[in-house]
Amino acid sequence: MGGRGIRLALALTAGVLLAGLPLVGATSRSEGHQRPVYYLALGDSLAQGVQVNSSGNAVATDQGYVDDLYGALKVDNPAIQLVKLGCPGATTGTMINGGCPYFSYPDGSQLAQAVSFLRTHRHQVALVTIDIGANNVDGCFSASGINSGCVLQGFASVQAQLPVILRQLRLAAGPMVPVVGMNYYDPFLAAYLEPGGAGAATESVVLGDALNGLLATIYALNGDQVANVQQTFQTNNFAPYGTSAIPTNVALICAWTYMCNYQNIHPNTMGYQEVAGAFEAVSQVRRLLR
Secondary structure, eight states: OOOTTBOHHHHHHHHHHHHTHHHHHTOOOOTTSOOOOEEEEEESGGGGTOEEOTTSOEEOOSOSHHHHHHHHHHHHOTTOEEEEOOOTTOOHHHHHHOOOSSOOOTTSSHHHHHHHHHHHTTTTEEEEEEEOSGGGTGGGEETTEEOHHHHHHHHHHHHHHHHHHHHHHHHHHOTTSOEEEEOOOOGGGGGGGSTTOHHHHHHHHHHHHHHHHHHHHHHHHTTOOEEOHHHHTTTTOOSBOTTSSSBHHHHHHHHHEEHHHHOEEEEOHHHHHHHHHHHHTSHHHHGGGO
């Protein structure tokens, strides 16, 4: 998702990760040890674990869903290594063509970097996860409503470009490596708490349903599974939360993201744990956690 307001710490963190890729590539088999395997994480700011710090600024962390999932994978496979290539603000277009505002990729774009890594480490990658597409449309929602023209343009770019991304990843990874995508929660449900905001919140769910439906279709057509984050966050559940008058989906957005206190769309630590749980529920990932 979007990377507005992310400070230099993010660029430095990601820059170190990218700079370390040649060292990762140079890893060799040591006598008596298996060759290392890798978990490759791709996508937008969620793939970099962006959260809000105590000063109210968005920064990259090691407490995102990728890090949580990596921790679970290490229990059964202590040798596994994490490679994070996500870029805050990434769209399907910038993933293919480059243009990350926080750092540059040695191979020109996130997709090119991922393809290069997968080819270099053929048969050594255990899992690829990807979250992409939200930034194609999240700018289409505002207090005045949804810009339908913006939505149509964003959907068209996802429909045209996500299959290209998935095909290239599959060709580089080979047929046996799980490539697992995700759908999205709806941070704009927080509008429900504003005066007269119930209608805007409902409209945002309609937009989210449409995006997630499109993502599901594309991933399925490419033979890739999807972590159902939308379901985990109960995005469509407007029933009251416990004894409160607040809908369940709104309450969970407030509990698991920074939208209701900082107007920031990113999950907090608990929210990222829930996203990781959605990935762990995918059958291809479950097999790696045995």
